[in-house]
Amino acid sequence: MVMPVDVTAPGPMVPEPFVVMRRRRDTADTWTLELEPCSSDPLSFAPGQFTMLSAGGAGEVPISISGDPDDPARLVHTVRSVGLATQAICEAAPGRKLAVRGPFGEPWPVAEVEGADVVIAAGGIGLAPLRPAILWLLARRERFGRLVLLYGARTPDQILCADELASWSERGLEVHLTVDSAGPEWLGHVGVVTRLVRRARLTAGSTVAITCGPEVMMRFIVAALADCGVRSDRIYASMERNMQCGIGHCGHCQLGPSLVCRDGPVYRWSELEPWLAIPQL
Amino acid sequence: MQTLDQLIAESPVFARLAPAQLQLIAGCARNERIEAGHYLLREGQPADRFFLIRNGAVALEVQAPGRGAIVIETLHPGDVVGWSWLFHPYRWQLDGRAREPSALVAFDGACLRGKCDADHELGYQLMTRFAANLVQRLQATRLQLLDVYGHAG
Numbered sequence: 001m002v003m004p005v006d007v008t009a010p011g012p013m014v015p016e017p018f019v020v021m022r023r024r025r026d027t028a029d030t031w032t033l034e035l036e037p038c039s040s041d042p043l044s045f046a047p048g049q050f051t052m053l054s055a056g057g058a059g060e061v062p063i064s065i066s067g068d069p070d071d072p073a074r075l076v077h078t079v080r081s082v083g084l085a086t087q088a089i090c091e092a093a094p095g096r097k098l099a100v101r102g103p104f105g106e107p108w109p110v111a112e113v114e115g116a117d118v119v120i121a122a123g124g125i126g127l128a129p130l131r132p133a134i135l136w137l138l139a140r141r142e143r144f145g146r147l148v149l150l151y152g153a154r155t156p157d158q159i160l161c162a163d164e165l166a167s168w169s170e171r172g173l174e175v176h177l178t179v180d181s182a183g184p185e186w187l188g189h190v191g192v193v194t195r196l197v198r199r200a201r202l203t204a205g206s207t208v209a210i211t212c213g214p215e216v217m218m219r220f221i222v223a224a225l226a227d228c229g230v231r232s233d234r235i236y237a238s239m240e241r242n243m244q245c246g247i248g249h250c251g252h253c254q255l256g257p258s259l260v261c262r263d264g265p266v267y268r269w270s271e272l273e274p275w276l277a278i279p280q281l
Numbered sequence: 282m283q284t285l286d287q288l289i290a291e292s293p294v295f296a297r298l299a300p301a302q303l304q305l306i307a308g309c310a311r312n313e314r315i316e317a318g319h320y321l322l323r324e325g326q327p328a329d330r331f332f333l334i335r336n337g338a339v340a341l342e343v344q345a346p347g348r349g350a351i352v353i354e355t356l357h358p359g360d361v362v363g364w365s366w367l368f369h370p371y372r373w374q375l376d377g378r379a380r381e382p383s384a385l386v387a388f389d390g391a392c393l394r395g396k397c398d399a400d401h402e403l404g405y406q407l408m409t410r411f412a413a414n415l416v417q418r419l420q421a422t423r424l425q426l427l428d429v430y431g432h433a434g
Binding site: 124213214 | 425429
């Protein structure tokens with residue numbers, strides 16, 4: 001039997017126009033944009049999902065959603081300007097239209113780990129994809145054990161969400177922040193983010209970790225968590241590969257037998273381990 | 282109030298040492314306090330002591346011409362400050378400055394080296410633990426050198 005197909009409905013490859021409502025500079029090269037749909041409904045999403053974002057003519061890139069999943073009226077993206085496409089997005093002033101497809105991808109398993117201590121390990125701009133998970137967890141604070149943020153940035157002026165860390169702490173998130181290097185005027189921690197793992201004094205059996213950042217950093221974080229007894233099947237990481245279609249059709253983002261845009265970007269580390277052991281995969 | 286050997290035993294670097302070994306180490310130790318901004322160690326100076334941080338924080342710094350003090354790492358309660366006391370020529374390679382009023386256990390390096398010479402089991406235990414500490418710091422430094430946040434991806 002042939003199923004009827006609504007040929008008027010836009011498919012996942014058709015972008016929706018969104019208008020930039022607000023743009024804020026976070027660091028020298030990173031901007032946060034708040035978008036509203038021009039004609040469609042607000043984009044509901046789960047923490048950890050991403051959209052394919054384009055400023056028209058400059059190419060389309062996968063960008064994690066950094067907003068509050070309980071308040072999807074505005075689609076929030078935190079974008080680092082590292083190439084033509086991201087530069088064009090970062091330069092989009094309020095009123096400018098951007099093209100959005102999605103949301104795509106498997107989310108952080110935050111709803112599945114009720115009762116656990118949740119460690120959120122972020123490096124650099126990796127805090128942006130974790131922000132929706134933090135907000136989701138804090139909105140349901142009573143359902144979890146300890147909530148611990150381990151966040152490493154390159155320098156003090158590259159710390160993301162600096163204006164939110166104190167309020168997150170007041171709401172029950174243990175915030176451990178460090179930078180790789182700093183001048184003497186910085187009174188916080190200096191050192192790599194992996195050094196924070198031991199200081200957090202985790203209880204291995206009850207801890208689930210979610211991590212996002214440069215892949216090298218995540219490998220070191222996983223090793224540090226393993227030293228504390230946290231098993232790799234209790235660690236989830238958000239992976240980055242060359243995602244282009246967002247729906248598992250083009251194959252550019254293949255990682256082992258998996259397509260990151262469809263099966264990820266969030267993976268259980270124990271699934272990733274064998275693939276990451278293969279050079280250049 | 283805790284005795285020195287109890288304080289020392291709580292540090293990861295001295296954990297699981299035999300009570301007799303802890304007493305030997307405590308015999309070379311004493312409690313000290315340092316005000317914020319004061320130096321525990323200065324680059325090039327004799328490294329005749331090392332420290333266990335009880336509370337407070339210590340910054341390891343390098344003075345760079347035209348850039349002033351660059352903080353390499355901050356150390357916190359439970360961390361050991363200094364291993365140059367253990368290796369010839371016993372001179373500090375960095376500056377160490379208290380970032381806040383800090384309580385420390387200060388160890389006499391020459392005293393402890395003498396006890397390690399006389400008791401090789403103690404020496405082996407200490408060397409193993411300091412080597413593990415060195416490996417952790419070396420791995421952290423390697424990650425720092427990679428400057429992973431400085432590049433896309």
